[in-house]
Amino acid sequence: MTLVSSINIAHQALLVSQAAITAVSNNISNVDTEGYSKLDVNLASVVNYSYFAGSPIATANALSGVELIGVQRASNAYLQNYYWQENSTYSYLDKYTNVASSVENSMNELKNDGLSSAMTSFxxxxxxxxxxxxxxxxxxxxxxxxxxxxxxxxxxxxxLTNLSQSLVGDPNSVNSLSSSEISSNVDNVNNFLDQIAKVNYNIIKTNSSGNTSSALLDQRDTLISSLSLLMPLTVTTSSSGMVNVSLGEHALLKGSIVSNYLEVKTGDATTPAIINLVGKTGNLVASNVNSEITAGKIGAILDVCGSDITKFxxxxxxxxxxxxxxxxxxxxxxxxxxxxxxxxxxxxxxxxxxxxxxxxxxxxxxxxxxxxxxxxxxxxxxxxxxxxxxxxxxxxxxxxxxxxxxxxxxxxxxxxxxxxxxxxxxxxxxxxxxxxxxxxxxxxxxxxxNLNNNFTSQDAVLKEIKAQLSSATGVNLDEELVNLMKYQRAYQAAARVFSVCSDLIADLINLGK
Amino acid sequence: MYIRPTTLGTTNLALNDILSSQAKYNTLSEQSSSGLKVSKPSDDPTAAKSILDVNASISQLNGYLDNINVTQTELDTQESTLSSLSSLIEKASGLATQAANQTYSQTELTAMKSQVDLVLNSVLDLANTKYNGNYIFSGTNTSTPAYTVDVAGNIAYKGTASTDSYQRYVQISDGVFVPINAPGDQVFGSYDAATNTGTGLIGTLKALSNAMGAGNNAGISGSLDNLSNDLNTALLVRTKTAAISSKFELTTSSINTAVTNLTSYKSNLEDIDLSAVLAKLASAQVAMQATMSTASKTLSGLSLLNYL
Structure with missing residues (x-):
């Protein structure tokens, strides 16, 4: 043990505290960022190794200070997946209820200009x-x-016809599809797939260069959340840290490559819009996957404009x-x-x-x-x-x-x-x-x-999951302030150690005069 | 389960609480200003169906009332016409009784004949009574005068014969259609100049007039019986008219009761209980204020920053 090693330990502690304060300040600055996952600072005491016969052996009583194991992004894969799934259902019911209410308003029966009052006058x-x-x-x-x-x-x-046409276009006029809501939503899906693939690629690139990619991970989660509003998804994470996205059995995205895009085609009166899966070159991979799009905004549009007599x-x-x-x-x-x-x-x-x-x-x-x-x-x-x-x-x-x-x-x-x-x-x-x-x-x-009731309960479910997810990954300002003080004090104390050791060394030098 | 509160989560929660208490307040305030608890079918689908059914029933019942009111005036016209007809028949009977005394000279009988002819003309006027532009004794030929006298002296009935579908119906309740017009040919009869024969009242009056003109005593006496038959016919039709009127009165009062009941049923279905809603509104307002004050305290007051 030497005074110089104490100085080194104090130096290490100063650096670690600075790094911790950086993480805390990042958390504080993102306190209002939707989708931000907080950073946790992981510290550990340095394990000292002594070398005997060429193999390192940890020596417990050797004191070597603190080290920063890592700044980790808080995450909960299970909750995140659950959230995406329920988000799709939420968005499905939201859209469905909206359209159904429009239909109800069009009929306007309890007002004085409805059909029943016209019949009565007749x-x-x-x-x-x-x-x-x-x-x-x-x-x-x-x-x-x-x-x-x-x-x-x-x-x-x-x-009612206009409502239906604004959603899925007119089956008798192919051109009306491109201005319909389902068409723009399908475009959005394809855009999101492209963006997620790009973020996946960036994540791999930064991982290999050794940088933390927590901002990219946040970005990817937010993109997948937006995508889950449009359609049901199965999201799996590969060992390389990239995500794969699929619709039922059909893979849509593998790592940094979009394997299948969505395509919407005009159908007939009973199925006004048909969703197909196409490859990058536009080659048909799977035709009519409507039955698999059971959630999300697109699912709601397909169902409400379809002809399933068990549904509205x-x-x-x-x-x-x-x-x-x-x-x-x-x-x-x-x-x-x-x-x-x-x-x-x-x-x-x-x-x-x-x-x-x-x-x-x-x-x-x-x-x-x-x-x-x-x-x-x-x-x-x-x-x-x-x-x-x-x-x-x-x-x-x-x-x-x-x-x-x-x-x-x-x-x-x-x-x-x-x-x-x-x-x-x-x-x-x-x-x-x-x-x-x-x-x-x-x-x-x-x-x-019924749709309203389902929507209300789904809203509650989603809020609950959101609360849990935010509990696992969100920023608490008070917590961050406490951490800030903690690391500030640690920095002050380390600086103190440094100055004490410096004084001691000065004393030693004076002793030798 | 312990939920670690987060700053954004707390903010969102406070926001959601404020929004949902505002939504609750808005719903109640909309109800209290419109006075309706069912303003669209999804508010209460069962009540909505009942409201539509009740609306249709009320309007249908009011339609029946309108029908009855319009028709009642026609029935009144018909009844007063028949009442005048009875007086005319009685007047003719008086003349016939007088003439049958055999103490009058032919000059006097001729004078009586001209009075009987005047009675006949009045009868024909009554037979062609119009109500609301329609000839009421013409059956369904409502724009055709019931009787016309041609140059030959024929007095023919131009309305729908009582042996055909002459009746005009009015609906006074579900599936109940009441015939309102009287058979003109039965009440008034007719006269054929070529054969000098007639039926009903017109036939009798014509025969009486002819008998008086010819000094035919037997004919005059014979007319007396016929006149009393004709009077009975007129009274019978008048009684039927009165029966329909009283049926209308009964129906009117039962329809009014039904409309009152249905209106109060409808009010139960769709109208709010104002005092209850106002009480709820007041408590919703308190809840909203409490939520807001809690939110403002949580968001601004409860932060470590205030104490550092």
Whole structure:
């Protein structure tokens, strides 16, 4: 033991304290950085070796001071993986709930401009026409009420179709895909994959040069978190410190190389968007991996725009509305020009010029642009709009030979129209028109409520994991301040040792004079 | 489990707490200002369905009430017309009874005949009564006058015959359609000039007038019986009209009760209990203030920096 060795020990301690204070200051400066993992300073007393016969043997009582084993980045791989997984589910439910709420808002049923209130007004107008079947004003109100039902159907259908198209594009127009949300999200996925690969490469490079790459690791974790918002991931860490990312069985990224990119293609009405995996050169690796994208924003978009009847889908709501619109139109058209009771009677309208009854031949509802009647295209026959007398309010039996040409006060057909609001129809699952609508509304409400509940509980789960993860890796300012003082004091004490030893050596030198 | 608090974590937690207490406060304040606890279907899907159903029912019931109110006026017109008709028939009976005394000269009988003719004209006027632009005794031929007298003197019924579907219906409750008009041809009858025969009241009056003109005593006496039959027919139809009116009254009062019940049911479904919501709002406000004050203390006060 020499005084000089004490000076060396104190010197070592000064350096170590400085290094520790650097780590602490890094932690303090990143106290508000999202995704930052704190640095832990690992110190140990230096183990002294004495050399006998060429092999080093640790000698316990040899005092050689402190050394910095390393500045380690706090991490918890299990929690981190768990977080990514739950993050995907969270983002899935977030997006799903958002879209479902938009659908609910489009229907707007509890406000006064919804479909049910339009239907109610229609039947009210029918009742007025029933009271005075030859009155042109009552006929006009009846037509405008029917027109209003059509407009509400059209508006909801347009809203829902636009919503779906903004998410996955229009299956009938390939170009619309590129401006859709799923397309930009797929681009994001591919960008993130590229960036993660690049960070992986940088990590390997800095590791081999012996530097700590904790900032790069933080950066990579943050990138993977962003990626996990878009799709479900399996993340594994290789022995070299690089991560591999895969979607189910399909590897997306191996170390610094992206093996497969995502690609989105236009599908058909039931599956409007199809996700494929392609290689670097665009060669198809796996087609249609939709079923594996069960989480993340992309998963939510695929599901809500798909046609799985067990899930809430835009097309499911649209189908219900189409069924309702088409049945409503069929029922009223049949009353207008057909023989719904099958008793040989005929619906009669009024010839506007002679004000006499003639057999009705014009339907009330037609499909705008032809084809079958749907919520999107249901509209009033323009011929009837131009001549409200063409509404068949009367119904008589022409086979009896009686002359009914003057019976313009006959309102038997309007009684059928009024009765239709209380009739169960097979096409509407044996419910009435009003019930089918309120069931549809209630189902959308239930779905949105369930999604909301799931989202709320997933939000709580994610917050809990975030808290745990932050507990394992986050910065606590008080802790850092305590450490700062600790290392400051250690530095002061080491400096003291240094000056004491220096004094002693000076004394020694004076002794020798 | 021990969770090591971190500065960012604590900040985020405080922020989340503030946001969630604000969200709770906002929901309650929205409820208290709108007065509704169900403003979109997902707030309560079951209640939403019931609200839609109740809305439809209420509006349907109000429609029935409108129908009844509109129709009631027509029924009143019909009843007063039939009442005037009864007086006319009684007036004709009086003339016939007088003429049947056999003490009047032909000149006097001719004078009576002209009075009977006037009665007939009044009857025809009544038969062509219009309500709201529609001839009420023409069956479903509502724009056609029930009776016209042609140059030959025929008095023909132009409405829908009571043997055909002459009735106009009004809906007063689910699936209940009530016929409101009276069969004009049964009440008034007709007259054929070529064969000099007639049916119903018109036939009787025409026969009476002819008998008076010809001094035919037997014919005059015969008319008396017929007139009493015609009066019965008119009274019968009038009774039916009155029966429909009273049915309307009953239905109106039951619909009003139903609307009241449904309205209060709907209010239970969608309206908030204002006092409860205001109490909750007050406690949410306290909670929000407490959260904020805790947050401000945690974030600024509780740091070692304050003590170094």
């Amino acid at each position: 039947y009210k107008a029918a009742s007025d026409l029933n009271s005075d079947p030859s009155d042109i004003t009552a006929r006009q109100s009846y037509i405008s009420a029917a027109d209003n039902v059509c407009s509400v159907f059209n508006n909801i259908a347009t809203d 889908t835009i097309s499911g709501v649209l189908d219900s509305l189409n069924t309702l619109a088409s049945e409503f139109a069929d029922v009223l058209n049949n009353i207008q020009t057909g023989d719904p009771a099958g008793d040989g009677t005929t619906g009669m309208c009024i010839d506007g010029a002679s004000k006499t009854l003639i057999a009705a031949t014009e339907n009330i509802f037609v499909a705008n642009g032809g084809g079958t009647i749907t919520a999107a295209n249901i509209s009033i026959n323009p011929t009837v709009t131009n001549d409200p007398y063409l509404i068949a309010a009367a119904r008589v039996d022409l086979t009896t030979g009686v002359d009914y040409s003057n019976a313009i006060g006959n309102n038997s057909n309007m009684t059928l129209v009024l009765d239709s609001s209380n009739t169960d129809y097979a096409a509407l699952n044996n419910t009435t028109i009003g019930d089918y609508l309120s069931n549809t509304v209630s189902k959308v409400g239930t779905d949105v409520k």
